[in-house]
Amino acid sequence: MRTLIIAEHNGKLLNPAVQKAVTAAQFWQAPIDLLVAGGNDAIIQAAASINGISRVLHANAAHLAHPLAEDVANLILSIASDYQVILAAHSSFSRNILPRVSALLDVAMISDALAIQENNTYIRSGFTGSIHNVIQSTDHVQVLTVHSSRFAAASLGNNAEVINIDAPAPFTKTRWVSETHNLSDRPALSSAKIVVSGGRSLGSAEKFEEVLAPLATKLGAALGATRAAVDAGYAPNDIQVGQTGVVVAPELYIAVGVSGAVQHTYGMKDSKIVVAINQDPDAPIFQIADYGLVSDLFEAIPALTAAIKQPLQ
Amino acid sequence: MKILVAVKRVVDYNIKVRVKPDGSNVDIDGVKMGVNPFDENAIEEALRLKEQGKATEVVAVSFGTQVNQDVLRHALAMGVDRAILVESAEKLQSLAVAKLIKTVVEREQPDLIILGKQSIDDDAGQMGQMLAGLLNYPQATFASSINLEGKVATVTREVDGGTETLALDLPAVITADLRLNEPRFVKLPNLMMARKKPIETINADTLGIEHEPRLKLLKVSEPPARKAGIRVSSVEELLTKLRGEEGINL
Ligand SMILES: Cc1cc2nc3c(=O)[nH]c(=O)nc-3n(C[C@H](O)[C@H](O)[C@H](O)COP(=O)(O)OP(=O)(O)OC[C@H]3O[C@@H](n4cnc5c(N)ncnc54)[C@H](O)[C@@H]3O)c2cc1C
Ligand SMILES: Nc1ncnc2c1ncn2[C@@H]1O[C@H](COP(=O)(O)O)[C@@H](O)[C@H]1O
Numbered sequence: 001m002r003t004l005i006i007a008e009h010n011g012k013l014l015n016p017a018v019q020k021a022v023t024a025a026q027f028w029q030a031p032i033d034l035l036v037a038g039g040n041d042a043i044i045q046a047a048a049s050i051n052g053i054s055r056v057l058h059a060n061a062a063h064l065a066h067p068l069a070e071d072v073a074n075l076i077l078s079i080a081s082d083y084q085v086i087l088a089a090h091s092s093f094s095r096n097i098l099p100r101v102s103a104l105l106d107v108a109m110i111s112d113a114l115a116i117q118e119n120n121t122y123i124r125s126g127f128t129g130s131i132h133n134v135i136q137s138t139d140h141v142q143v144l145t146v147h148s149s150r151f152a153a154a155s156l157g158n159n160a161e162v163i164n165i166d167a168p169a170p171f172t173k174t175r176w177v178s179e180t181h182n183l184s185d186r187p188a189l190s191s192a193k194i195v196v197s198g199g200r201s202l203g204s205a206e207k208f209e210e211v212l213a214p215l216a217t218k219l220g221a222a223l224g225a226t227r228a229a230v231d232a233g234y235a236p237n238d239i240q241v242g243q244t245g246v247v248v249a250p251e252l253y254i255a256v257g258v259s260g261a262v263q264h265t266y267g268m269k270d271s272k273i274v275v276a277i278n279q280d281p282d283a284p285i286f287q288i289a290d291y292g293l294v295s296d297l298f299e300a301i302p303a304l305t306a307a308i309k310q311p312l313q
Numbered sequence: 314m315k316i317l318v319a320v321k322r323v324v325d326y327n328i329k330v331r332v333k334p335d336g337s338n339v340d341i342d343g344v345k346m347g348v349n350p351f352d353e354n355a356i357e358e359a360l361r362l363k364e365q366g367k368a369t370e371v372v373a374v375s376f377g378t379q380v381n382q383d384v385l386r387h388a389l390a391m392g393v394d395r396a397i398l399v400e401s402a403e404k405l406q407s408l409a410v411a412k413l414i415k416t417v418v419e420r421e422q423p424d425l426i427i428l429g430k431q432s433i434d435d436d437a438g439q440m441g442q443m444l445a446g447l448l449n450y451p452q453a454t455f456a457s458s459i460n461l462e463g464k465v466a467t468v469t470r471e472v473d474g475g476t477e478t479l480a481l482d483l484p485a486v487i488t489a490d491l492r493l494n495e496p497r498f499v500k501l502p503n504l505m506m507a508r509k510k511p512i513e514t515i516n517a518d519t520l521g522i523e524h525e526p527r528l529k530l531l532k533v534s535e536p537p538a539r540k541a542g543i544r545v546s547s548v549e550e551l552l553t554k555l556r557g558e559e560g561i562n563l
Contacts, residue, residue, distance in 0.1 A: 132535070227491070
């Protein structure tokens with residue numbers, strides 16, 4: 001039996017989290033195939049270069065240019081009988097598709113596994129990360145997504161075989177209409193080494209930019225935000241960190257005027273070092289911060305920005 | 314045009330749950346319960362579509378035990394027309410609930426089914442996609458806007474790094490994100506009135522659906538806490554620590 005990984009890409013580049021999914025998949029010690037739906041040559045090459053995989057299965061068809069959950073699920077189902085394990089890195093892409101697959105295979109799905117253990121046993125979080133559950137699947141096929149920050153990235157250098165496979169007929173009842181991307185010169189939030197996040201306390205979109213952007217620029221950091229800041233219109237929704245946003249695990253996370261609600265900390269508590277700057281000494285964020293500074297952010301952040309020596313490379 | 318919404322009963326999102334001393338599960342005895350937050354968005358959206366004249370009936374369904382009456386009453390108080398409780402003594406897991414909702418869909422024949430994008434106790438985020446798959450219906454998850462014109466729903470979804478807009482031929486399944494709308498507050502008189510409305514109860518065992526749990530819960534624990542940090546008294550001290558102790562070149 002084999003293991004299948006669903007490879008996420010954006011039409012131009014392979015998502016780096018695929019390398020983490022490969023490490024997770026190696027647990028089963030079975031040959032690993034990467035399935036790429038749509039995508040260009042660069043994506044296929046990048047996929048084939050990941051060490052530890054045996055083959056890249058590439059399905060190309062006009063209707064896979066903007067892959068729909070319905071079409072990718074049907075594609076996976078068309079080859080599923082060869083696989084005992086079907087997995088992907090947890091993201092809005094994979095969580096859209098894999099539950100559909102698992103229901104049609106009549107097996108339970110394990111979402112966002114933190115760790116994989118013997119005998120189809122997994123650790124995953126519940127109640128917004130406040131508890132850990134050890135669960136065991138009794139199904140014959142394992143369908144799961146994995147929490148990327150818990151798995152190391154597989155190295156590159158492979159030259160795996162690429163096999164073209166047929167895509168089933170398009171699911172015509174759903175049609176792709178359009179998409180928007182929030183373009184930014186900053187590093188991608190989910191893979192940035194440093195993240196500077198701001199909360200409601202910034203007070204306006206102008207202040208959010210004026211206070212946090214110079215610090216982020218000097219640090220080469222990505223900007224993040226709380227839901228309260230996003231809902232107030234201070235920051236775009238795609239930079240929301242937390243349960244209903246992005247999960248990040250940078251080397252350094254600087255939380256600025258963030259209270260530390262569990263829905264927010266769910267998205268950043270795997271960060272290596274957490275710095276919190278908040279004027280309330282009792283703010284819950286200090287309970288998970290390595291370094292806490294009780295201060296008015298409107299004084300502390302400009303001072304911090306000025307004190308940083310040179311822009312990081 | 315009928316809309317079906319699913320309403321799950323969960324521990325209130327403000328409450329930090331405790332693990333039972335024997336690690337068998339969380340202890341939710343006497344804890345405040347309520348409607349799963351994303352399901353409130355689903356109910357609200359269905360009600361708005363009705364108020365815009367685009368839907369004629371909104372039906373709410375919940376799966377669990379008789380205690381789930383309270384979340385269905387909340388949905389009735391918000392304004393749904395009817396409520397159904399599918400009762401099961403056994404704890405229902407995602408796949409089982411998806412199969413059970415499917416039988417309710419077959420009976421009720423809604424044109425649109427709106428669920429929450431995820432439940433905040435299991436954090437699964439699976440049901441809508443599973444149901445759409447079982448029904449072979451179009452799906453749009455994590456919806457932040459829904460526009461109904463005739464037999465087509467145009468849905469904007471929140472995805473990593475931006476948004477995506479899809480057109481779905483009805484009947485279809487949509488899952489609600491928090492930004493879809495701001496759920497209305499329930500007024501006390503409405504809650505009183507909702508107490509008097511009937512809730513239809515269906516015993517899950519009569520639906521002919523296998524609903525055994527597929528996942529065994531072996532152990533529940535508190536996650537390892539981050540190591541206790543320190544307070545610094547100034548920006549200078551913060552930088553000194555980050556540079557010296559953490560070796561970050563700032
Ligand atoms: C189902 C659900 C899902 C959610 N998902 C998310 C999610 O994904 N991400 C998320 O972030 N939230 C999420 N939330 C919301 C979450 O519960 C909190 O409401 C939110 O994170 C709070 O944002 P905040 O810290 O910016 O605001 P607040 O809680 O209002 O905190 C503001 C903080 O700023 C401090 N402050 C004020 N002025 C200053 C100053 N001048 N200098 C320094 N400090 C100052 C205050 O002391 C306070 O601690 C969700 C909620 C629900 C119900
Ligand atoms: N027991 C239940 N009763 C009613 N609705 C449910 C139940 N379980 C899940 N749902 C619905 O499915 C959505 C997603 O749940 P989940 O897949 O468990 O995260 C929830 O937001 C609800 O709308």
